[in-house]
Amino acid sequence: NAGVTQTPKFQVLKTGQSMTLQCAQDMNHNSMYWYRQDPGMGLRLIYYSASEGTTDKGEVPNGYNVSRLNKREFSLRLESAAPSQTSVYFCASSATRTEEEYFGPGTRLTVT
Amino acid sequence: GQSLEQPSEVTAVEGAIVQINCTYQTSGFYGLSWYQQHDGGAPTFLSYNGLDGLEETGRFSSFLSRSDSYGYLLLQELQMKDSASYFCAVHQAGTALIFGKGTTLSVSS
Numbered sequence: 001n002a003g004v005t006q007t008p009k010f011q012v013l014k015t016g017q018s019m020t021l022q023c024a025q026d027m028n029h030n031s032m033y034w035y036r037q038d039p040g041m042g043l044r045l046i047y048y049s050a051s052e053g054t055t056d057k058g059e060v061p062n063g064y065n066v067s068r069l070n071k072r073e074f075s076l077r078l079e080s081a082a083p084s085q086t087s088v089y090f091c092a093s094s095a096t097r098t099e100e101e102y103f104g105p106g107t108r109l110t111v112t
Numbered sequence: 113g114q115s116l117e118q119p120s121e122v123t124a125v126e127g128a129i130v131q132i133n134c135t136y137q138t139s140g141f142y143g144l145s146w147y148q149q150h151d152g153g154a155p156t157f158l159s160y161n162g163l164d165g166l167e168e169t170g171r172f173s174s175f176l177s178r179s180d181s182y183g184y185l186l187l188q189e190l191q192m193k194d195s196a197s198y199f200c201a202v203h204q205a206g207t208a209l210i211f212g213k214g215t216t217l218s219v220s221s
Contacts, residue, residue, distance in 0.1 A: 004154075031208070033208055033209075035211075040120075040213060041213060042199060042211045042212055042213035042214045043155065043199065043201075043211040044211070045207075045208055045209070045210065045211075048207075048208040050208075056207070056208075058207070058208065059210070088152065090154065090155070092155075097208060098142075098143075098203060100145065100157040100160065101147075101155075101157065101209060102157075103154040103155045103156070104154060105153070105154050106152070106153075106154065
């Protein structure tokens, strides 16, 4: 039981490049989330998916898109990376939107 | 709008008791959670308060007062391994968890 997995662990991009961060969970959870964490800013919600087939914007959605591919997988795409998107990205899942969230190990992204 | 306030840093010594406060302002509130994060690793769930009062889990307790829009996390018998960041997070209707900016706890010997 791996819990929540994220790939890649580290990534360096040049400004304007695109990439997709992958997230998968094996806990049969309905809800999944993407957060970014910057020094002193805590965890800020980018997008979430309350259930398969639905996605909603969080606090900081600009510059990102998401896809809930199936119940297990929730990907985050940066279409044209900017230095302001340098951050640590965490994926999380929960059985329902109101229950405790389980986090993945994070992806450390640097945009130069 | 919504806001959560918690202290940015707290220091304590081993064996002591420390309280981390969290005040919030949000609509559709229905609960307060606490998460722990060690040195940039994955945050992990500590506790949830949906009703007023104290919830105890081993050395950790969490308290909620809805009327005061206030909660706290109480850590007893502090150990070095408790050095970490602690986040309060509000559950509100119609959206996902909203996290505070976190409190860095440093425990010294």
